[in-house]
Amino acid sequence: xxxxxxxxxxxxxxxxxxxxxxxxxxxxxxxxxxxxxxxxxxxxxxxxxxxxxxxxxxxxxxxxxxxxxxxxxxxxxxxxxxxxxxxxxxxxxxxxxxxxxxxxxxxxxxxxxxxxxxxxxxxxxxxxxxxxxxxxxxxxxxxxxxxxxxxxxxxxxxxxxxxxxxxxxxxxxxxxxxxxxxxxxxxxxxxxxxxxxxxxxxxxxxxxxxxxxxxxxxxxxxxxxxxxxxxxxxxxxxxxxxxxxxxxx
Amino acid sequence: xxxxxxxxxxxxxxxxxxxxxxxxxxxxxxxxxxxxxxxxxxxxxxxxxxxxxxxxxxxxxxxxxxxxxxxxxxxxxxxxxxxxxxxxxxxxxxxxxxxxxxxxxxxxxxxxxxxxxxxxxxxxxxxxxxxxxxxxxxxxxxxxxxxxxxxxxxxxxxxxxxxxxxxxxxxxxxxxxxxxxxxxxxxxxxxxxxxxxxxxxxxxxxxxxxxxxxxxxxxxxxxxxxxxxxxxxxxxxxxxxxxxxxxxx
Numbered sequence: 001x002x003x004x005x006x007x008x009x010x011x012x013x014x015x016x017x018x019x020x021x022x023x024x025x026x027x028x029x030x031x032x033x034x035x036x037x038x039x040x041x042x043x044x045x046x047x048x049x050x051x052x053x054x055x056x057x058x059x060x061x062x063x064x065x066x067x068x069x070x071x072x073x074x075x076x077x078x079x080x081x082x083x084x085x086x087x088x089x090x091x092x093x094x095x096x097x098x099x100x101x102x103x104x105x106x107x108x109x110x111x112x113x114x115x116x117x118x119x120x121x122x123x124x125x126x127x128x129x130x131x132x133x134x135x136x137x138x139x140x141x142x143x144x145x146x147x148x149x150x151x152x153x154x155x156x157x158x159x160x161x162x163x164x165x166x167x168x169x170x171x172x173x174x175x176x177x178x179x180x181x182x183x184x185x186x187x188x189x190x191x192x193x194x195x196x197x198x199x200x201x202x203x204x205x206x207x208x209x210x211x212x213x214x215x216x217x218x219x220x221x222x223x224x225x226x227x228x229x230x231x232x233x234x235x236x237x238x239x240x241x242x243x244x245x246x247x248x249x
Numbered sequence: 250x251x252x253x254x255x256x257x258x259x260x261x262x263x264x265x266x267x268x269x270x271x272x273x274x275x276x277x278x279x280x281x282x283x284x285x286x287x288x289x290x291x292x293x294x295x296x297x298x299x300x301x302x303x304x305x306x307x308x309x310x311x312x313x314x315x316x317x318x319x320x321x322x323x324x325x326x327x328x329x330x331x332x333x334x335x336x337x338x339x340x341x342x343x344x345x346x347x348x349x350x351x352x353x354x355x356x357x358x359x360x361x362x363x364x365x366x367x368x369x370x371x372x373x374x375x376x377x378x379x380x381x382x383x384x385x386x387x388x389x390x391x392x393x394x395x396x397x398x399x400x401x402x403x404x405x406x407x408x409x410x411x412x413x414x415x416x417x418x419x420x421x422x423x424x425x426x427x428x429x430x431x432x433x434x435x436x437x438x439x440x441x442x443x444x445x446x447x448x449x450x451x452x453x454x455x456x457x458x459x460x461x462x463x464x465x466x467x468x469x470x471x472x473x474x475x476x477x478x479x480x481x482x483x484x485x486x487x488x489x490x491x492x493x494x495x496x497x498x
Contacts, residue, residue, distance in 0.1 A: 001278075003252040004376035008282045008369050029250075031431045033257045035424040037368060038383045041477060042470070044425050053434045079436075084429070085478060087447050088471045097478040104487040104496060105388060111357060112385075112408065115364030119286060120257050123372065127253035134287045136361075139354060150435045159361065175284040176293050180333070182280045185302045186399045187328075198336050221291065222337045228290060229334060229346040238353040238498065247353060247496070249487065 007127050012172055014131025015068045017164030022074040026128055030076075030163070033124035034117035045106075046114035046158075047081040048121075049149050050074060056148050060160065063144055064137030073130070073164030077138065077145065078118045080110035082246065083154035099249070101154055107247040114158050125163050135160030143240050153245045171212050174204045198222070256376050261421055263380025264317045266413030271323040275377055279325075279412070282373035283366035294355075295363035296330040297370075298398050298406075299323060305397050309409065312393055313386030322379070322413030326387065326394065327367045329359035331495065332403035348498070350403055356496035363407050374412050384409030392489050402494045420461050423453045447471070 001009075022030075031048060039045070051057055052074070060077075061070035069075055082101045086094050100106050122132045138145045138160045145157045180197040188194050202220040209219045242248040250258075271279075280297060288294070300306050301323070309326075310319035318324055331350045335343050349355050371381045387394045387409045394406045429446040437443050451469040458468045491497040 002376050004256050005278060005282060005373050007253050008373055009285050011285050011287070013287060028427075029254060031427055033254060035427070035430065036258050036260050038260070038262060038371070038381075040383070040385045041474070042422070043474065044430065046430065047436065048431045049436065050431065050433045056434060081430075084447070085474050087444075089475050093475050093479055096480070097475065099484070100478045100482050103482075103484055104490060105483040108360060108388075108407070108486070109385065111360050112364045115361045116368045116383075119365045119368035120372075122287070123369075124254050124257055127251050132287075134289070134365075136289045136358065139357075152436065155436065158357070173291070178277075178280055178284070181284065181293065181295065181330075182297045182299065184299045185305060187296065187298065187401065187404065195336075198333070225290070225292065225334050226338050226342050226346065229349045230342055231345070233349050233352075234354040235348070235352055235498075237357070241353060249484075 007123060011126065012170045013133040014164070014166045014168070015133055016167040017068060017071050017073055017131065017162070018167045019071070020073055020165050022130070022163060026125070026130070027074060029128070030121040030124050034121040037116040037120045039113050039116070040109045043085060043109060043113060045081055045085065045110035046117055047079045047155065048117070049077045049079065051077060059148060060138060060145060063141040064135050064160065065140065066135055066137050066162070068133060068162050069135060069160060071164070072162035076121070076161040076163065077149060077157050078114045078159055078161060079151065079155050079157050080107065080114050080246070081155045082106055082110050083152055102245055102249050104247050107241070111158060118159070118161060122161065129165070130163050131166035133162045135162055139234050139237055142237055146240070156241055156244050156246060174201070174208050176201050256372060260375065261419045262382040263413070263415045263417070264382055265416040266317060266320050266322055266380065266411070267416045268320070269322055269414050271379070271412060275374070275379070276323060278377070279370040279373050283370040286365040286369045288362050288365070289358045292334060292358060292362060294330055294334065294359035295366055296328045296404065297366070298326045298328065300326060308397060309387060309394060312390040313384055313409065314389065315384055315386050315411070317382060317411050318384060318409060320413070321411035325370070325410040325412065326398060326406050327363045327408055327410060328400065328404050328406050329356065329363050329495070330404045331355055331359050332401055351494055351498050353496050356490070360407060367408070367410060371410065378414070379412050380415035382411045384411055388483050388486055391486055395489070405490055405493050405495060423450070423457050425450050
């Protein structure tokens with residue numbers, strides 16, 4: 001196993017950081033790594049905002065429910081950005097382009113571009129001895145995050161990335177058995193094997209939650225998910241995104 | 250610079266492959282690497298389909314317009330998958346869950362989960378001496394790809410990933426100046442610096458297209474994008490995704 005794969009397989013999300021900010025060089029390497037990711041049609045349809053202002057960090061920590069946003073060594077917000085694509089276009093061209101900028105295809109392009117970039121930045125950070133945690137929680141009040149960062153039309157915050165020197169080492173969290181997520185040529189060729197794999201995973205998670213070093217509980221994968229998704233979650237995201245011009249046709 | 254960052258910064262998309270399939274071990278390592286990526290609420294909301302059937306590969310190569318799909322050593326399709334989340338739920342719970350599975354927030358969760366996983370798989374492949382190319386072109390006829398792979402409701406193909414031993418070494422493709430994509434605390438604090446950065450990038454691309462080793466042309470970044478986006482692109486993706494139950498409320 002080479003160094004890159006070793007790094008990838010060693011990932012755990014870090015939620016407690018030492019009180020030490022990232023250096024400019026570390027930030028620079030993370031952004032440069034993000035930018036080297038593949039990008040649809042060379043659009044590079046994302047922007048990255050580094051949040052260093054303590055009052056903004058604190059407010060985002062509060063609204064997302066994650067104290068490690070505030071205590072991170074650097075906090076990034078990855079944004080889907082289709083705004084830049086109309087740079088320099090005359091009004092007539094802009095009107096034509098809007099049919100695309102407003103559709104689901106290009107919303108998807110921007111979200112995927114941003115996520116590929118973020119994963120490169122994350123691995124670069126981890127390879128420098130830093131820990132990371134994605135913060136989807138910024139979407140709990142996505143409109144407020146938008147206001148805090150002054151985002152224009154066609155730009156929306158997708159997720160945060162808290163980065164810093166790890167101050168704990170959690171266990172590796174189990175992943176689904178490969179039979180439950182990887183198939184050849186057709187989706188779920190063997191239903192029984194699929195269901196057995198999910199059952200096995202529930203048992204694995206039950207054991208993981210019962211035995212892990214902190215926050216032990218009685219739970220498994222499917223029960224936890226059903227509980228989470230049985231009440232409406234972030235229903236306002238839809239309208240907010242459309243209000244920014246995206247995903248509306 | 251460490252080995253991981255070096256690998257990340259050395260990425261170029263590979264579009265010509267040697268006639269040599271991936272080994273089962275390579276495929277296994279790529280999928281395992283994909284699975285280790287961060288995932289929202291532990292949902293792991295994606296599936297990966299390895300396409301080895303020559304007739305399916307050929308049809309996807311045709312509809313996406315990319316011959317290297319057919320000639321790859323292995324072709325993956327990364328799917329957003331919310332279907333698995335209702336595993337084992339009773340009908341009443343399923344009904345409640347649908348409000349979430351059908352909203353934009355969870356469409357986004359699945360797309361981001363899949364992209365993070367794919368970027369891990371890509372870097373693992375590149376670290377083993379393989380080359381990769383993302384194939385957004387599968388969305389040109391997304392409905393047909395869905396049929397070919399037998400995807401059920403709440404599962405959609407997002408992009409392909411062609412992988413194999415590189416048979417060319419393209420130049421590194423330039424990326425936007427950092428001032429155009431990375432900001433501190435607020436979006437575009439300095440409009441003039443932003444516009445200068447985009448102007449500079451147009452010049453960089455003009456030179457890149459004029460001088461690169463193959464497929465030289467007169468073009469720049471903004472002109473190319475305006476040309477591409479001035480006609481409707483993949484407008485059917487919206488309706489298709491909604492027909493699968495996703496991104497519809």
